[in-house]
């Protein structure tokens with residue numbers, strides 16, 4: 001039996017607006033295995049990003065639990081939560097969220113600085129990752145001097161620098177052309193295999209989704225299997 005990395009147990013999420021309550025997630029159940037690559041697809045507004053945020057300690061569920069290696073993400077201290085975000089999780093967003101005043105190299109090194117790694121070591125590791133994503137020649141550029149695809153690769157390198165167990169990616173190929181999208185996919189696959197990182201990828205890109213180990217769809221507030229293992 002494979003080892004479980006993340007368990008989403010009976011998670012519901014409601015948003016309240018005055019007297020109106022909207023249920024976005026309804027008793028969601030999911031198990032993710034170590035090193036597994038999972039795609040979540042589903043129509044716009046179905047709750048995919050909400051679930052991703054809940055998995056990433058960024059938004060508490062209204063009820064239910066999320067366990068990362070049996071640690072309940074919403075019952076630990078705020079300090080432990082930020083440690084988990086920095087050390088166990090990596091995030092890739094469609095709009096990158098790179099720090100505009102820092103170079104590509106510094107952006108990638110930032111999570112390692114925060115973790116307390118020595119500056120020179122962090123920069124060396126960031127440089128090696130940038131080489132691997134094909135940006136060895138762009139290390140000293142700031143985000144405004146990079147293309148969309150290049151920024152996305154910087155964001156991927158940044159998500160991986162602390163060797164997280166799980167990377168959460170929201171539309172990682174969303175604003176890329178097909179060639180750059182393929183390169184991002186190839187990179188995810190290669191790094192996942194080399195580092196044993198698990199990926200949860202929310203995407204409308206069916207080509208990307210079909211290349212993941214497993215696909216699930218979000219519908220009526222629940223996850224339903226598309227193929228591969230049933231939950």
Ligand SMILES: Nc1ncnc2c1ncn2[C@@H]1O[C@H](COP(=O)(O)OP(=O)(O)OP(=O)(O)O)[C@@H](O)[C@H]1O
Nearest residue numbers: 015016024042043044045046047048049050051218
């Ligand atoms: N803070 C909030 N307050 C109220 N409603 C919200 C909030 N955040 C999200 N929602 C609602 O929850 C629903 C799910 O949003 P979510 O962003 O998770 O969908 P999604 O499946 O990721 O959509 P898309 O594919 O368009 O990105 C939407 O109807 C949205 O309007």
